[in-house]
Amino acid sequence: MTERVHVDHRRCRRHALCVIVAPDVFARGGDGRMHVTQPANADAAARAREAERYCPLQAIDTERRR
Amino acid sequence: MSAHRLRLIVIVGGGVAGLRAAERLIERGYDGRIEIVAAEPHAPYRRPGLTEGLLNGHVSPAALRLRARLEGRVRWHHGVAAVGLDARARRVLLDDGRYGPYEGLIVATGMTPRALPGARRATDRVQTLRTVDDALRLRTTARRVRSVLVVGGGLVGAEAAAALRAGGTAVTVVDIAPTLLHDAVGPRLGVALTELHRRRGVHVVTGATVQAWDHAPGEIRAVLRDGREIGADAALVAIGAHPDVGWLQDSGANAIDGVLCGPTTHVVGLDDVVACGDCARWPNLRFDTVPQRVEQWATAVAMGRHAADALLDGPRDARPFAPVPWGWTEQWGVRIHMLGRPLAGSLGAVDGDPDRLRGALATQDGDGRLVGAVVAERPAVSVALHRAIGAACPKPDLTDAAAWRPPAPVSAAPAPAPRGHEPHRPFVERRRTAPAAA
Numbered sequence: 001m002t003e004r005v006h007v008d009h010r011r012c013r014r015h016a017l018c019v020i021v022a023p024d025v026f027a028r029g030g031d032g033r034m035h036v037t038q039p040a041n042a043d044a045a046a047r048a049r050e051a052e053r054y055c056p057l058q059a060i061d062t063e064r065r066r
Numbered sequence: 067m068s069a070h071r072l073r074l075i076v077i078v079g080g081g082v083a084g085l086r087a088a089e090r091l092i093e094r095g096y097d098g099r100i101e102i103v104a105a106e107p108h109a110p111y112r113r114p115g116l117t118e119g120l121l122n123g124h125v126s127p128a129a130l131r132l133r134a135r136l137e138g139r140v141r142w143h144h145g146v147a148a149v150g151l152d153a154r155a156r157r158v159l160l161d162d163g164r165y166g167p168y169e170g171l172i173v174a175t176g177m178t179p180r181a182l183p184g185a186r187r188a189t190d191r192v193q194t195l196r197t198v199d200d201a202l203r204l205r206t207t208a209r210r211v212r213s214v215l216v217v218g219g220g221l222v223g224a225e226a227a228a229a230l231r232a233g234g235t236a237v238t239v240v241d242i243a244p245t246l247l248h249d250a251v252g253p254r255l256g257v258a259l260t261e262l263h264r265r266r267g268v269h270v271v272t273g274a275t276v277q278a279w280d281h282a283p284g285e286i287r288a289v290l291r292d293g294r295e296i297g298a299d300a301a302l303v304a305i306g307a308h309p310d311v312g313w314l315q316d317s318g319a320n321a322i323d324g325v326l327c328g329p330t331t332h333v334v335g336l337d338d339v340v341a342c343g344d345c346a347r348w349p350n351l352r353f354d355t356v357p358q359r360v361e362q363w364a365t366a367v368a369m370g371r372h373a374a375d376a377l378l379d380g381p382r383d384a385r386p387f388a389p390v391p392w393g394w395t396e397q398w399g400v401r402i403h404m405l406g407r408p409l410a411g412s413l414g415a416v417d418g419d420p421d422r423l424r425g426a427l428a429t430q431d432g433d434g435r436l437v438g439a440v441v442a443e444r445p446a447v448s449v450a451l452h453r454a455i456g457a458a459c460p461k462p463d464l465t466d467a468a469a470w471r472p473p474a475p476v477s478a479a480p481a482p483a484p485r486g487h488e489p490h491r492p493f494v495e496r497r498r499t500a501p502a503a504a
Contacts, residue, residue: 015394015401016445017364020452028446053086054367056114056394058133 003062005048007034011059021054022047072170072338073098075377076158078148078313079174080104081113082132082363083343086370087172089134094378100140101166103158105147105175105310106197110134114363116201117225118396120208121232125201148175151317153336159313170377173314173325173333173341174370177307177361182217184279191286191300192279195222196307204302208235211299215288217276219246221395223304224263228397230302231268238269238296240288245272250395251402251440252413258423258442262398271296309345309359320472323347324359329386329467331373342366342373351462352388353407353437355470362393386467390456403448406438406455413440417447426451435459 005025007018012034018026019034025048029035039045045062052060075091077084080102088100104110111130119125143160150159151171158166179194193204208214208230216227219241231237239246245256246263263270271290280287288296311321318335320326324347326334331348333339341348343366347357368389376384393404400423411431416439418425426447429438436458439451 013396013401014445015403016449017392017394019445019449020392023449052133053089053371054364056112056363058112 003039003045003048005036005038005052006061006063007036008059008061009033011057013057013059015056017054017056018051018060021051026051072096072378074168075100075170075172076166076168077102077172077174078158079172079176079343079345080106080110080142080144081174081176081343081366082110083176083366083370083373084172084174085110085132085134086367087174087342087374088136088140090371090374091378092135092137092139094374096374096378098169101143101168102140103143103146103148103160103166105145106199107145108198109142109144111198113196116195116198117222117229120201120205120226121229123205125198125205127198130198148313150313150315151319153317153319153339156338169338171336171339172373172377173311173339173345174343174373175310175313175345177309177344179222179303179307180305182276182279182303182305191281192303193300194303195226207300208233212236213238213298213300215240215286215296215298215301216304217288217301218304218306219243219248219260219270219272220304220306221247221250223302224259224397225395226302226304227263227268228266231263231266232398236269236298237267238271238298239263240271240274240276240290240296242275243272246270247395247402249409250393250404252409252427254413254427255402255420255423255440255442258421259397259400259402262400262423266398307344307361309347311345326357326472328381328472329388329462329470330376330381330384331369331387332376332381332384334472338377340373340377342369346373348387349470350388350391351386351466351470352390352456352459353410357473360391362391364392365389383464384467385464386462388462390452390459392452401443401445403441403445404438405441405448405452406436406459408438408440410437416451417441418444 052062108127110132115130147161149161179196213236216223216239219239224246227237227239246260248256274290276288277291278289309324311325314321325341327348331340344361347359349355349357372387395402411429413427416428423442426441431437441448
């Protein structure tokens with residue numbers, strides 16, 4: 001089972017709390033937007049899910065795919 | 067104590083802290099029952115979105131609803147409030163006459179806005195803002211009136227003032243402090259934000275308190291201490307909130323200004339009870355040993371998850387809860403971050419131009435330790451400062467937690483259940499026909 005991490009850029013206000021919670025998944029790109037590096041392992045995926053719960057705008061979605 | 071000892075966990079409070087606690091229990095593999103008692107009739111929603119929703123009109127429980135992975139495991143009891151705790155019998159007493167038996171209890175009851183003496187609350191004209199129903203009522207009022215007086219210029223008051231003003235309402239904010247948001251961001255960003263509100267047409271009166279109210283028909287007149295009068299069609303009272311812990315008063319817990327917890331979030335004086343969110347007062351050993359409450363979204367998320375862990379792990383094995391606090395507000399498109407303990411020392415500029423709301427101020431305590439920061443419109447600087455505070459104030463360990471002692475003695479034995487409120491049936495039973503009135 002893998003998860004695909006997605007940022008809704010219309011909701012995102014670029015507070016960068018996700019960068020604090022999961023720095024290996026989220027980073028601010030040169031355009032100011034949050035860029036996602038899809039989690040490479042289970043630990044990174046868990047951090048991405050944690051960032052989803054913390055996001056103050058609920059702009060992160062980690063959907064499950066089988 | 068193992069994760070599989072408990073079979074029935076009750077969570078009192080249906081906000082983000084309680085929700086995240088339930089989610090964490092499931093994530094940890096807890097396979098017993100989970101019952102959530104929630105005073106509000108709505109599913110958990112994104113409370114910080116209420117003020118933003120006032121502005122763009124999307125206030126509704128559906129639009130703000132929080133996603134969670136509960137896997138159908140939670141039984142909800144909406145519209146039910148806890149009125150007491152019989153810790154000896156391990157029962158939460160409910161306002162509908164039932165009780166909730168538990169093996170483990172998570173307290174997450176949040177807060178209720180403070181009322182202003184003399185101001186009638188929850189009328190069409192004098193309102194408070196905490197719940198989605200409050201926000202809907204305020205929005206309806208704002209559409210009908212021309213002017214609103216906001217009493218209190220903290221996070222709720224200032225955010226609501228901006229939203230109302232942006233929607234075309236004439237807004238006056240009265241605050242006791244020298245600037246708006248004084249206790250959230252400190253004096254320097256406070257000055258800059260107060261000027262920002264003024265430039266956008268908000269009438270800001272600082273250093274003032276409302277001494278008397280006159281509810282004339284169709285109008286409110288607030289008399290300030292210096293004699294000035296401010297008239298408005300309606301008022302929003304935003305002078306803070308008090309934790310909803312009255313129901314714990316006779317339980318054996320210390321429930322003065324929030325329920326007192328140890329470093330692990332275990333409630334002092336009670337077994338198998340943890341607390342999280344706005345209603346919990348606990349020592350963050352990363353900074354000091356003094357129990358404090360933190361009214362922040364990110365702390366509520368983290369603490370809900372931590373409290374679930376602490377309950378499953380038991381008081382001896384649970385880790386101390388010691389986050390670097392992260393708070394935010396957005397006013398007129400300006401994003402402000404509050405990190406760590408920004409007001410626990412002297413603030414100095416470390417980046418950009420904070421007076422123009424593009425920069426950062428960092429806080430050093432008496433020992434020169436970096437303990438906090440406030441940051442305007444510099445998210446990347448926030449990330450770096452958050453990390454630096456964490457490095458300067460290291461995480462405590464189990465030994466630190468074990469060494470902590472509560473500041474004042476609390477009564478050891480729980481008192482018997484409050485009289486006059488004898489619950490007669492457990493809520494885990496199938497609902498029977500209502501018993502005849504006694």
